[in-house]
Amino acid sequence: MMDIRRLNISMTLKVIAGTMILMSFITIETGSDDLRLDEPVVAGGMFKEIVDGVVFDMIYVEGGTFQMGDSADEDNPVHRVVLDSYYILSTEVTQDMWETVMAGTDRENIYVLRNEEMEIIEARGGDKCELLSVPEVGPDYPMYYVRLTDAKEFCRRLSAITGRRFALPTDAQWEYAARGGKAGEQTPYSGSSDIGEVAWYEGNSGGRMHKVGALQPNALGLYDMSGNVREWCADNYNYNRNTSAPQHNPLYQSEQPSPYYVSRGGAWNSDAYECKVSCRIDEHYAFGGTDMGFRIVCNLNEN
Numbered sequence: 001m002m003d004i005r006r007l008n009i010s011m012t013l014k015v016i017a018g019t020m021i022l023m024s025f026i027t028i029e030t031g032s033d034d035l036r037l038d039e040p041v042v043a044g045g046m047f048k049e050i051v052d053g054v055v056f057d058m059i060y061v062e063g064g065t066f067q068m069g070d071s072a073d074e075d076n077p078v079h080r081v082v083l084d085s086y087y088i089l090s091t092e093v094t095q096d097m098w099e100t101v102m103a104g105t106d107r108e109n110i111y112v113l114r115n116e117e118m119e120i121i122e123a124r125g126g127d128k129c130e131l132l133s134v135p136e137v138g139p140d141y142p143m144y145y146v147r148l149t150d151a152k153e154f155c156r157r158l159s160a161i162t163g164r165r166f167a168l169p170t171d172a173q174w175e176y177a178a179r180g181g182k183a184g185e186q187t188p189y190s191g192s193s194d195i196g197e198v199a200w201y202e203g204n205s206g207g208r209m210h211k212v213g214a215l216q217p218n219a220l221g222l223y224d225m226s227g228n229v230r231e232w233c234a235d236n237y238n239y240n241r242n243t244s245a246p247q248h249n250p251l252y253q254s255e256q257p258s259p260y261y262v263s264r265g266g267a268w269n270s271d272a273y274e275c276k277v278s279c280r281i282d283e284h285y286a287f288g289g290t291d292m293g294f295r296i297v298c299n300l301n302e303n
Contacts, residue, residue: 045060046058046059046060046087046090046221047060047087049158049162049164049298051097051100051101051158051161051162052100054096054097054100056089056097056296057089057090057091058087058088058089058090058298059087059088059089059090059220059221059222060085060087061083061085061086061087061088061173061176061177061181061220062085062181062182063082063083063084063085063086064082064083064176064181064182065080065081065082065083066080066081066083066175066176066179066184067079067080067081068080068081068172068175068176068247068278069278070276070278070279073278073279073280075237075238075239075280076278076280079247080247081172081176081247081248081250082247082248082249083172083173083176083248083249084249084299084300085300086173086297086298086299086300087297087298087299087300088169088173088177088220088222088295088296088297088298089295089296089297090213090217090221090222090223091142091212091213091222091223091224091295092142092143092212092223092224092228092229092231092293092294092295093142093143093146093151093154093293093294093295093296094139094140094141094142094143094212095109095110095137095138095139095140095141095142095143096139096140097143098110098143098154101154101157101158101161102153102154102157105157107150107153110134110137110143110144110145111134113144113145113146113147113150113288114132114134114145116145116288117132117145117288117289118132120286132145132290133290135208135209135290136208136209136210138211140211140212140213141209141210141211141212142209142212142224142228142229142293143293143294144209144229144288144289144290144291144292144293145288145289145290145292146232146288146292146293146294147285147286147287147288147292148232148261148283148285148286149285149286150288151168151232151294152168154294154296155167155168155296158296164298165298165299166296166297166298167234167296167297167298167299168232168233168234168294168296168297169231169233169234169295169296169297170233170234170235170249170250170251171233171234171235171250171251171252171262171264171280172247172249172250172251173233173297174225174231174233174262174264174265175264175277175278177220177222177225178190178218178222178225178226178264178265178277179218179277180218180219180220181219181220183219183220185218185219187277188276188277188278189226189272189275189276189277190218190222190225190226190265190277191216191217191218191219191222191225191226192216192218195226195227195272195275197215197216198215198216198217198218198224198225198226198227199215199224199226199227199228199266199275200214200215200224200227200228200267200268201226201227201266201267201268201269201270201271201272201274201275202268202269202270202271203272205227205268205269207268207269208268209228209229209267209268209290209291210228210268212224212228224265225264225265225277226265226266226275226276226277227265227266227267227268227270227275228265228267228268228293229265229267229268229291229292229293230263230264230265230266230267230270230281230283230291230292230293231263231264231265231293231294231295232261232262232263232283232292232293232294233261233262233263233264234251234261235250235251235252235253235261235262236252236253236254236258236260236261236262237258237260237261237262237280237282237283238252238254239282259284259285259286260282260283260284260285261282261283261284261285262280262281262282262283263280263281263282263283263292264279264280264281266279267291267292268291269290269291270291
């Protein structure tokens with residue numbers, strides 16, 4: 001039985017992207033310093049997962065129907081998608097979150113991932129003397145040099161620690177959240193038509209990534225869905241999407257094994273087009289550069 005020492009429930013009105021939103025916050029303090037949520041939060045709320053004092057703000061995304069895609073993208077034409085409700089991390093996974101969850105493993109910090117990336121470059125015939133940089137280090141910077149397998153292992157370990165099933169977002173979950181969920185933001189970037197308000201990209205980043213949450217969030221209260229670092233999704237990249245197929249909680253896995261997966265959001269070194277909410281990039285699962293990170297979801301029906 002869980003040792004619950006304190007239960008706090010609070011509600012507050014916040015103005016996000018010009019919209020007044022009622023936010024519900026539930027905090028459960030337990031004897032083991034972790035936080036568990038045994039019942040779903042009310043719509044418009046969030047829950048905080050706390051691991052060794054590090055807080056994961058999980059934002060509630062109410063399920064619904066939306067038009068996914070871009071009429072100008074032949075690989076992702078506009079099509080109707082229906083999603084169930086879920087939670088999504090308010091920011092990209094930070095270095096603090098990574099080091100807390102991955103502590104004691106052979107992948108516990110950014111230098112380990114950088115060194116492995118150097119080994120991959122060398123194995124492919126790259127310059128043995130090439131030294132990949134570690135441009136930004138600190139608890140509030142996004143984790144980078146993250147390969148798909150690294151991101152999945154993080155989710156597996158966090159799930160084991162908390163007793164919940166955390167995962168990478170599906171391609172559809174990512175785009176729905178980036179568009180503000182039921183708010184249905186009709187903006188090219190997540191939270192604004194002005195990319196500089198919401199994204200660190202090649203035009204304003206100064207050639208580097210930035211701490212998470214420094215710019216304006218979207219209607220759900222999500223930061224850096226456009227720009228800063230690219231974010232892995234769970235889907236294989238679909239080069240010829242069949243929009244007539246069932247589109248309820250879609251997750252595309254290619255019939256033949258494929259090493260290419262979807263990344264979203266663009267990064268600090270991306271052009272404006274890659275930061276659009278509809279833009280999808282195909283990435284090799286073994287790629288993990290200074291612009292490759294991720295965020296996580298928790299599905300309501302998979303506690």
